[in-house]
Amino acid sequence: MKRQFDADLDDLRCRLLRMGSLCEEMVHYAVKVVVERDETHVAAVQAWERQVNGMHIEIDEVALRLIALHQPAAGDLRLLAAAIKINSDLERVGDQAVNIAETGVYLLKEPKISLGDIPRMVEVASGMLKDSLDAFSRGDVDLARDVIKRDDEEDRLKSEIFNELVTLMQRDASAIQRGMDIILIARNLERIADHATNVAEDVIFMVLGKDIRHSVEKI
């Protein structure tokens, strides 16, 4: 016989995964505003953010209620602790997506500028986000470790974009506004990759009980 508590934990997992897939959609459409110069997606991203904010509060409430009612231990406790932290990271991913979309709107008002490695950054960050959620869903430690490893590439791409744009802005003052916008977008994408890394670290804690945050030898 399945315990009610197990059903409640499954429900919590499903809520988080729904929130995660909504965040993935937000990133996908926010990036379209920038890459395809298509303003029509901004309203949708903003509307989803309100939905994600509601889910953020709801998931915290569910997790706290389960802790209060069941006093969980061991694997159940680690799942609930991880769920609360992943919930926060996902909500911030949503915020970053809104920032990208809104910065994209400013960019549309300016002449077109090369996006450089931004599409590659999108690819890496979106892949990391998707895989971190898959790792959570399946309790897949190997996949979580792989996500963490990929964060270095995202950091490197961001630094390269930053350096290229600084050089461009030094050469052409009329590109400063657009250059700064691209730097902000690169920063938002890098933050999304950081949140995916946090989710992956929480998955490792949830499955193995091993806290790898802030460790020199992370994985």
Place this chain on the structure above:
Amino acid sequence: MPLPAEVPTATAAVPQPIVMSVRGLRAGYGAAPVLHGVDLDVRGNTVTAIIGPSGCGKSTLIRCLNRMHEAIPGATCEGEMLLGDRSVLAMDPVLLRREVGMVFQRPNPFPTMSIAQNVAAGLVLNGVRDRSLIAETVEKSLRRAALWDEVKDKLDAPGVGLSGGQQQRLCIARALAAEPSVLLLDEPCSALDPIATARIEELLIQIKDQLTVVIVTHNMQQAARVSEYTVFMLMGEMVEYGLTRKMFTQPADKRTEDYITGRFG
């Protein structure tokens, strides 16, 4: 089962010394074995909690530690148990029980005795007649059991007139009056309400500075709250023994995980 090497608290510089050790303990009732070769080291000035489903042998284990088990007709007990460097089985049971006291599930003050007489019962039984020594021991024991302030004005009132929680602390005071070095408690809070339970738990945390506590409990949150070490038993065997904080977040054995997360038992 080997003693966990890790020091339980960050403040403790060295692990506390072992005060009781058990090797290959087998015990049962008649032909029915209950314990199948238990090894256990109990560290001094700590609280060790023993958890496990009903019938796993946890009460039998602590009743062996002060030889209450052998008082049951047909009970069997073999193996090695040491209190310090002395063999428990070679000690005089009465002297042993002075050093290894016990508190039971239901508060059991002597019904015809006052509060003070209950605490002093052991002393009087051992022939102590010095009134000032008795009064001093009564006060000291009641203070250690965190009951003094509530009963100091009615020491001559019957012990059974106290609330359940107070009666249990009275029984703890009675056990402490003999100045034991180890205190065994067999589900001491199972008949108490949450407030009385919390008082006993606070008391255990306080008195471990002066003695060693081994507590059998069905309440896993209680084990998690009060103990540094936890023993998980199943069907007469010790499945896992380790630091409580580790066992409740990251148990090593799947059976422990299943039990403490309520998946069986």
